Amino acid sequence: MKPSPQITIIEPPKSAFELNLGEVWRYRDLLMLLAWRDISARFRQSIVGYGWAILRPLITVLIYTLVFSKFVRIETEQPYVIFAFAGLIPWLYFSQALSSVTGSVVSGGAMLTKVYFPRLVLPLATVAVGLIEVLLQLFVLGGVMFWYDFAPGLPILALPLFIAIAGITALAFGIWLTALNVKYRDVGMAVPFLIQIWMYLCPIIYPISVVDPEYRSLYSLNPMVGVIEGFRWSLLSGSAPDWSMIAGSSTVTFIILLAGLLYFRKVEQTFADVI
Amino acid sequence: MTTSIKIEGLSKRYRLGLTHAGSIRELVNQFSRRLVPRRSGSHQQDVAEPSQTTKSDSFWALKDVEFSIQQGESVGIIGRNGAGKSTLLKILSRITSPTTGRVELVGRVASLLEVGTGFHPELTGRENLYLNGTILGMTRAEVNRQFDAIVDFAGVEKFIDTPVKRYSSGMKVRLGFAVAAHLEPEILIVDEVLAVGDMDFQRKCLGKMDDVAKSGRTIMFVSHNMAAVSQLCHTGVVLNQGMTDGVMPISQAIDVYMKQAPGTSRDGLFIADSSQDAPGAITRIRIRQEGNETGTLRHNEDFEIVYTTRLASSAPDLRLSTAICDRLQQKIFTAVTEIKHSKRQNEIELTLQVRGRFLMPGRYSLIAGLLDPRMQLVDWHRFVCPFQIENVGDDPLLSGGGDLGVVFGEHQWLTN
Structure with a gap:
């Protein structure tokens, strides 16, 4: 006798919310291969290839340095190049992850309408794609730090934590946006704009010390503030981030993520009809 | 024999207009339309609205479809364009969900609504093979095990490390079908994928599907090609405007289908x-x-x-x-x-x-x-x-019955 076969029941969607993450786990091979597909196809047929991952932030940092350190003269604890670079790495990862998570379901439309798999795989697979670039950029930053004779201390051990928070934040917001984007393409149009505004609300080109202490707790509600401050601290030491603030904004992010997952699960069954 | 697919009272309603990607303006319009009659307090409008919605804004792609298929059966799903074939397949493949009704599928289901789903043009055949296999529900280990057989069946050994964008469309189809053919599911759902590819490959695909059917698996095959359907399937389901009379022998199903006159x-x-x-x-x-x-x-x-x-x-x-x-x-x-x-x-x-x-x-x-x-x-x-x-009349040839072919051939018997 064969082992009892698996039985699939197809019924109209129930209104109850359920997460069913076990199913996503069963499709983990697909998740990995999709992530890897994006990573490996990203820079094919380009001469510089993964050099782009380094060139882009490097040129951006040089321009920032020119504008904000030579023209505007912003005071920073560390040399401006290192300061801006260390702030830019988590931000670039976050913004790229947010925009690709937002587009993930719509751009996976061809697959979505042809074959079943837990739709959650699509946003989950894109969020990790940028990590390779973070790694490459960290090497370059390491080189720059070596040039300026800057050695990271023990706080560097906390680095993965801040990258993880950046990824989870991107996922938390992206999962809402990608589900809404299926029905309202306006979302896709608005996200680049949102990212642009968001960037000015993060201490990337300026230090957090320029923000009035009175407004700083409001300012720190932005989860990326804690991430960028923490990232910089773990690489360059200097002043420690406000941990209670990070805990607070992370809790909010986590709630947004959980609600986003439930919402996504609820609407995913209509994706193929709406897309 | 055990039941493999059981479909009970399956219906699918599509809302017209709303199913397409909307914009925020539409959402606001819809919302304000909902609010305005309520504010004016007109009861008549409130009552009139739902019935109007069901009449003009929705249509039933499937209506009370009910049949069951035994394990090892190969069933042809036939019907004119728009009869609901694709919707039925999409529900069975879990791409879209039904409005009412229930489906029970026993065993692993593989559906092939399109070959080469998720192929990325920049990736090589090998990379796409793994990707496609996992999209269709295999694990990486299962793809590993079948890798040689798949490549062999597709006949793309020489190009396996070439990006798929350099493949001819025939090669892409062959690779896509080869992956799906090696899924080893208990239920295989195949849409009209054989329309592409050359004759030789079509024959190979039909042969492979025949093997799958003979090994006791269930096949659901959708096609407009009646010759292929009658060759592969023993039973058929005819869909007409989302409705069906259930499973019948394939020759009867083809007759029913042919009698549905198209247009004028x-x-x-x-x-x-x-x-x-x-x-x-x-x-x-x-x-x-x-x-x-x-x-x-x-x-x-x-x-x-x-x-x-x-x-x-x-x-x-x-x-x-x-x-x-x-x-x-x-x-x-x-x-x-x-x-x-x-x-x-x-x-x-x-x-x-x-x-x-x-x-x-x-x-x-x-x-x-x-x-x-x-x-x-x-x-x-x-x-x-x-x-x-x-x-x-009393043609002696026709008196025996059975399948005699389509023409009376002109012939002569010689006896000595």
Whole structure:
């Protein structure tokens, strides 16, 4: 006798919310291969290839340095190049992850309408794609730090934590946006704009010390503030981030993520009809 | 025998208009429309609205579909375009969810609604093979195990490390089908994927599906190719406007399907609504036997097929090409004639005479087209003007019954 076969029941969607993450786990091979597909196809047929991952932030940092350190003269604890670079790495990862998570379901439309798999795989697979670039950029930053004779201390051990928070934040917001984007393409149009505004609300080109202490707790509600401050601290030491603030904004992010997952699960069954 | 697929009261409603990607403006409009009548307090409007919505804004792609399929059965799903075939397959593949009803599938399901789903043009054949396999529900280890067999079946060994964008479309289809064919599911759902690819490969695919069926798995096959359906499937389900009478033997299902007349075509008559500006068009086809227009013909008497064509005065010399097809939509023979074009007359009738005792009793349809001197199609109608040949009289050949083929072949027996 064969082992009892698996039985699939197809019924109209129930209104109850359920997460069913076990199913996503069963499709983990697909998740990995999709992530890897994006990573490996990203820079094919380009001469510089993964050099782009380094060139882009490097040129951006040089321009920032020119504008904000030579023209505007912003005071920073560390040399401006290192300061801006260390702030830019988590931000670039976050913004790229947010925009690709937002587009993930719509751009996976061809697959979505042809074959079943837990739709959650699509946003989950894109969020990790940028990590390779973070790694490459960290090497370059390491080189720059070596040039300026800057050695990271023990706080560097906390680095993965801040990258993880950046990824989870991107996922938390992206999962809402990608589900809404299926029905309202306006979302896709608005996200680049949102990212642009968001960037000015993060201490990337300026230090957090320029923000009035009175407004700083409001300012720190932005989860990326804690991430960028923490990232910089773990690489360059200097002043420690406000941990209670990070805990607070992370809790909010986590709630947004959980609600986003439930919402996504609820609407995913209509994706193929709406897309 | 155990049940493999059980479908109970399955319906799917699509909301028209809303199903397309909306914009925020639509959302606001919809929202304000909902608010306004309530504020005005008009009860009548509130009552009128829901019924209006169900009437004009939605349509049932499937309505109370109910049938069950035994394990190891191979079922053909047939029906005209828009009959609900794709919707049924999408529900069974869990791409979309039903509005009401319930489906029970026993065992692993693999659905092949399109070959090469998720192929990335920049990745190599090898990389895409893994990706495609996992999309279809295999684990990486399972792909590993089947890798050589898949590559061998697809016949792309030499190109396995070449990006898929350099593949010919045939190679892509072969690789895609090969992956799906090696899924080893208990239930295999196949849409019209065999329409692409060359004859040789089509035969290979049908053979593979036949193997799958013989090994006790269930196959659901959707196709417009009646020859392929009847070759592969033993039972059939005919869908008509989202409804079905359930599972029946495949030959009966094909007959039911053929009787669903497309458009203005009914037995023995076809009237086209052709556009005026075409250089030439077939406007009408009639069938006559002994002077009567009919769609039911006696098998032992001659009959005539009358084609009415309308030609523009500027039209080049055209040719009428027509074929009689059997119920599996395979051509039996083709006849071609030049249309003698005189400038004064723009409607020309051409009559094709067919001998009696040539076609076997059964159902037939016509293909008719107009070709210009460069052999380009000017007008083209397929499987129209269906007609029935009835067995009349006491032909000794027909008395035994059974499948005798489609024509009475001219032959002689020699005995010594």
